[in-house]
Amino acid sequence: MSKLLIVGTVAFDAIETPFGKTDKILGGAATFIGLAASQFNIDTAAVSVVGGDFPQEYLDLLSKKNINISGIEIIKEGKTFFWSGRYHNDMNTRDTLVTELNTLANFNPVVPENYSNAQVVMLGNLHPLVQTSVLNQMTTKPKLVILDTMNFWMDCALDDLLNIIKRIDVITINDEEARQLTGEYSLVVAARKIHKMGPKYVVIKKGEHGALLFHNDSMFYAPALPLEEVFDPTGAGDTFAGGFAGYLAKTQDYSFENMKNAVIYGSTLASFCVEKFGTERMQKLSQDDVAYRLKEFEQLTQFNIELSQKNTV
Amino acid sequence: MSKLLIVGTVAFDAIETPFGKTDKILGGAATFIGLAASQFNIDTAAVSVVGGDFPQEYLDLLSKKNINISGIEIIKEGKTFFWSGRYHNDMNTRDTLVTELNTLANFNPVVPENYSNAQVVMLGNLHPLVQTSVLNQMTTKPKLVILDTMNFWMDCALDDLLNIIKRIDVITINDEEARQLTGEYSLVVAARKIHKMGPKYVVIKKGEHGALLFHNDSMFYAPALPLEEVFDPTGAGDTFAGGFAGYLAKTQDYSFENMKNAVIYGSTLASFCVEKFGTERMQKLSQDDVAYRLKEFEQLTQFNIELSQKNTV
Numbered sequence: 298m299s300k301l302l303i304v305g306t307v308a309f310d311a312i313e314t315p316f317g318k319t320d321k322i323l324g325g326a327a328t329f330i331g332l333a334a335s336q337f338n339i340d341t342a343a344v345s346v347v348g349g350d351f352p353q354e355y356l357d358l359l360s361k362k363n364i365n366i367s368g369i370e371i372i373k374e375g376k377t378f379f380w381s382g383r384y385h386n387d388m389n390t391r392d393t394l395v396t397e398l399n400t401l402a403n404f405n406p407v408v409p410e411n412y413s414n415a416q417v418v419m420l421g422n423l424h425p426l427v428q429t430s431v432l433n434q435m436t437t438k439p440k441l442v443i444l445d446t447m448n449f450w451m452d453c454a455l456d457d458l459l460n461i462i463k464r465i466d467v468i469t470i471n472d473e474e475a476r477q478l479t480g481e482y483s484l485v486v487a488a489r490k491i492h493k494m495g496p497k498y499v500v501i502k503k504g505e506h507g508a509l510l511f512h513n514d515s516m517f518y519a520p521a522l523p524l525e526e527v528f529d530p531t532g533a534g535d536t537f538a539g540g541f542a543g544y545l546a547k548t549q550d551y552s553f554e555n556m557k558n559a560v561i562y563g564s565t566l567a568s569f570c571v572e573k574f575g576t577e578r579m580q581k582l583s584q585d586d587v588a589y590r591l592k593e594f595e596q597l598t599q600f601n602i603e604l605s606q607k608n609t610v
Numbered sequence: 611m612s613k614l615l616i617v618g619t620v621a622f623d624a625i626e627t628p629f630g631k632t633d634k635i636l637g638g639a640a641t642f643i644g645l646a647a648s649q650f651n652i653d654t655a656a657v658s659v660v661g662g663d664f665p666q667e668y669l670d671l672l673s674k675k676n677i678n679i680s681g682i683e684i685i686k687e688g689k690t691f692f693w694s695g696r697y698h699n700d701m702n703t704r705d706t707l708v709t710e711l712n713t714l715a716n717f718n719p720v721v722p723e724n725y726s727n728a729q730v731v732m733l734g735n736l737h738p739l740v741q742t743s744v745l746n747q748m749t750t751k752p753k754l755v756i757l758d759t760m761n762f763w764m765d766c767a768l769d770d771l772l773n774i775i776k777r778i779d780v781i782t783i784n785d786e787e788a789r790q791l792t793g794e795y796s797l798v799v800a801a802r803k804i805h806k807m808g809p810k811y812v813v814i815k816k817g818e819h820g821a822l823l824f825h826n827d828s829m830f831y832a833p834a835l836p837l838e839e840v841f842d843p844t845g846a847g848d849t850f851a852g853g854f855a856g857y858l859a860k861t862q863d864y865s866f867e868n869m870k871n872a873v874i875y876g877s878t879l880a881s882f883c884v885e886k887f888g889t890e891r892m893q894k895l896s897q898d899d900v901a902y903r904l905k906e907f908e909q910l911t912q913f914n915i916e917l918s919q920k921n922t923v
Binding site for chain 1: 699700795796797798799816819820822828829830831832833836837838839840867870871874904907908909910911912913914915
């Protein structure tokens with residue numbers, strides 16, 4: 298069975314959207330990535346840190362989803378990372394209200410020994426030096442290293458970020474961040490510049506407009522499923538990454554063609570994530586739900602161009 | 611052979627983009643629609659009006675593309691509709707610099723007798739009463755009526771617009787206009803509301819993010835081809851509509867499944883339109899160019915989900 302190692306935050310989120318607000322609920326990149334990857338029956342472990350205030354029931358929840366939590370350090374006297382944000386009416390933009398790093402401020406990740414040979418490593422959005430430390434602890438060269446990051450690290454730790462980007466296979470990044478990282482407006486040109494920084498595969502996330510996968514001169518474009526209502530976008534990008542990484546770890550096929558499927562799985566899982574606050578929808582997701590929505594994605598995007606070529610030009 | 615009747619502007623455009631600017635060049639909705647539809651070897655006619663200043667060579671150009679111009683009235687003492695605009699650096703927004711209606715102000719469209727039985731009618735963006743007049747002149751009920759419109763008519767001729775919308779089969783509209791027309795942010799909800807206004811099929815154009823086709827509870831999402839450089843977006847929406855209408859007129863299959871192909875053809879042709887100023891690229895487009903890019907669209911969007919389902923959930 299393939300192993301997937303995840304590093305990322307395990308956190309408290311408090312969220313306000315036009316539809317309502319939450320108290321402190323379960324959040325964090327590693328949480329969303331892990332819940333998405335748990336769909337694939339692979340051997341998944343999360344590396345993170347929480348404080349003594351983190352409820353045992355949340356840890357139990359991750360364990361029940363077959364996410365190994367031996368790499369989640371609990372600092373009894375510390376507090377868990379807390380983020381609070383308010384989404385605007387368009388649900389595409391948000392204001393951060395509170396960021397309390399707490400135990401995350403001095404996070405020193407330790408990869409559990411029996412995961413230092415994981416085939417797939419998913420470096421969730423964190424300080425690039427933390428991501429680097431995890432990669433340095435791998436005793437066997439992973440088959441695939443995926444990195445997610447954000448504009449914050451481009452602003453305040455660009456050199457560290459560029460150093461780790463050199464060493465990875467896939468970067469997932471949103472459109473505005475790709476533009477910031479490269480100074481290019483065209484995503485095609487931006488992806489080409491990012492290729493030159495190291496990653497052979499570049500995934501550009503465009504939120505409600507879907508996701509693009511670039512590899513050399515090849516492109517793949519998976520739309521997001523148009524939804525009646527986006528209830529809470531928090532975690533959608535991490536859920537996408539978790540679906541992408543989990544699918545590749547499961548299939549152990551790291552070709553561009555198979556990455557197309559991984560992008561579709563990521564988009565499918567992300568479409569569930571936004572239906573409820575926080576991790577609520579992902580906790581209750583069944584394999585039938587996923588199979589049904591994959592069919593919807595197929596109907597949404599697939600066409601029969603053979604027919605059309607015969608009939609016309 | 612199927613007949614396609616187009617009504618729309620035939621005009622002069624002057625365009626400024628970050629890449630350069632043009633003098634008065636050939637433009638107009640009917641021009642772009644006609645050039646796109648000319649790919650399909652159908653019997654196409656354009657209904658429009660121009661002034662005595664309109665060069666014979668432009669009319670000859672349309673004729674050479676097998677667009678019947680007997681419905682293009684020439685008002686010798688009048689001037690041709692003129693639009694001038696400047697695109698911003700993102701190429702998604704623009705300022706209108708000049709709009710001179712000229713002969714268009716009193717445009718009284720006359721459908722050529724031998725096109726009043728056209729199977730497909732494409733009502734290009736114009737005053738809704740002009741669109742209505744064309745539809746009223748049809749002596750045989752068309753198999754398919756497609757309407758394109760814009761926010762300007764929602765602001766100043768909403769009742770007329772709603773009256774013609776009741777009578778059509780397909781509306782093509784951009785995302786912001788769909789939101790304005792319905793007061794709904796979600797495009798899924800907006801499309802449902804537009805269905806209730808009349809059209810069984812709703813196409814929402816999202817520019818660089820592609821186009822959505824809605825029919826009852828079914829959806830189809832065609833991405834736009836990501837381009838290194840968008841040189842001039844003028845006419846892309848009309849080119850999309852022309853490809854969509856032309857393909858349906860050619861195949862005479864007005865099913866939802868076939869409309870998916872029509873959306874792909876529309877997107878494919880629009881991806882050429884933006885590569886040069888005005889109609890320049892569309893004038894020189896070969897069937898090989900189109901066939902090659904259709905293959906690119908296939909690679910961009912198609913995946914093998916059967917494989918992925920076997921391997922995972």
